[in-house]
Amino acid sequence: MSSKTRSRWGWGFEGEMIDEDELRERKAYLESALGFPERPVLEPVPLAEATIPDPAIEIPDHLADCCSSDRAVRARRTYGMARPETIRAFHGDFTPAPDIVARPTTDSEVEAILAWASEQHVAVSPVTGGTGVAGGTGPPSGDVRTGYAGTLALDLRDLNEVLEVDETSRTALIEGGTLGPDINDQLDEYGLHLRHYPQSYRLSGLGGWIATRSGGHYATRYTHIDEFVESVRMVCPAGTFETQRLPAHGAGPDANRLVCGSEGSLGVITRAWMQVEPRPAYRSDAAVYFDGILEAATAIRRIVQSKLTPANCRLHDRVETSLYGMDDLEQDLVVLGFESIDRPTDAALDRALEICETEGGVCPDGPDHYGPGYGRDRPDDSDVARWGTAFQLGASGSTDVPLCVVGGTVETAVTWDRFPRFHEAMLAAVTDAVESECEMGHVSTRFTHVYPDGPAVYYTFRAPGDPDPDRRIEQWQRIKRAGLDTVMEYDLTPTHHHAVGRDHREWYAAQIPENYGTALRAVKGVLDPAGVMNPGVLVDPPERG
Structure with a gap:
């Protein structure tokens, strides 16, 4: 550990x-x-x-x-x-x-x-x-x-063991404090792993992933940790809340879903049975370039609606790639990747590239394929590999704070039909806020996950900030608010995979039905009667006389 x-x-x-x-x-x-x-x-x-x-x-x-x-x-x-x-x-x-x-x-x-x-x-x-x-x-x-x-x-870091592995069902019982690398190190002896890789993978763990409905780096099918949860144990002030270990059921609302996304407001997730699988033996990937976001979005929509289910299907506009040091790219980049446990993935990627080509996309370096019989690894200088390295460094924000950079994100999910209008409004609102607060800066766009009915779209802003920390926080808050207010104008969600926390709660309250908020407070009153669990997250703490 x-x-x-x-x-x-x-x-x-x-x-x-x-x-x-x-x-x-x-x-x-x-x-x-x-x-x-x-x-x-x-x-x-x-x-x-x-x-x-x-x-x-x-x-x-x-x-x-x-x-x-x-x-x-x-x-x-x-x-x-x-x-x-x-x-x-x-x-x-x-x-x-x-x-x-x-x-x-x-x-x-x-x-x-x-x-x-x-x-x-x-x-x-x-x-x-x-x-x-x-x-x-x-x-x-x-x-x-x-x-x-x-x-x-x-x-929870001392609750960090894989307690049991069911190789037949491909599930594992894992304690809530186990960090990502430790989970997969322990599963490796069985030839299995938990296929969930958020950007924070190296530093975060299972209990936090479940509590925040964490999103991983897989663009379709396995987009959130929810897809892997078989059953879960949550210790609450009023007693233990534990769901049955079943592959699926139709018995009323799913109790697992009450735990996923509860953000510590109901109890402490101490262990869960999770679906695991062998590592993929075959991979294929490619970098595709487009002259515009809308053309790239159309290609991605057609790919995901075709049910090709790529593991990676990410859009990064030319501003995004430049923010992370790839200023030699003059077009918008789509990264495509397919993987399989037991069969080559060439055909799936080839079909996706055909779709891209019909929408104006070009793949000058061609696809790369890996697996038994190919005998080669991904070139380190490919744009797919370059992007992965640049993104991990730049998106972490570790250079922003000492350099007084105001950096942040606003992410949501929107249906394909509304995306063009929303995208235009969002870029305008965040850009105006950046210029008002910092005089200049950059706003970029990427798709992190895609669904048949729409993308999870993610806007990143970076601007020169004030050296005074209080003023810099104020700049961040005002820019973030401009983005979130625009999100709500389009009746969308303030978070697709970054949780609600306290920063998004104002907008979360506007997203959910009022009676759902009332119901959630009632559930908290049962599981946490004294109102001590993570006050101010999801719902208001109880009033005390």
């Missing part, structure tokens, strides 16, 4: 973050290729100089073996990876730090922690990898924090 220490503010581990040379290269690229004014290069505030309040409550004796109030431990469990959080952490502001961090090793310890927290009215924030980007990972602050005796971060 990973014992490395996570960075307090960036995507990675201490000692493995972006080095000074890479940071200087990124600064030069922002200024020369993207036209940013000269960027400062800031240093993170050392932990010894950070603002971390003293704990407001003491650890009870019966929980002393699994709890800590250590200053550094509490700092590392203060925030997730939402941009305001990373900015505050970089600048040493850990004002909302939890009073206690608990690391249970058994379900019984989780039960004891929740019983004590309910009795003492201590807010509990479950956390696996701490990579949430919607402000729902850490303890509550501000008005939401008022009225609670204290706060506790419940860290």
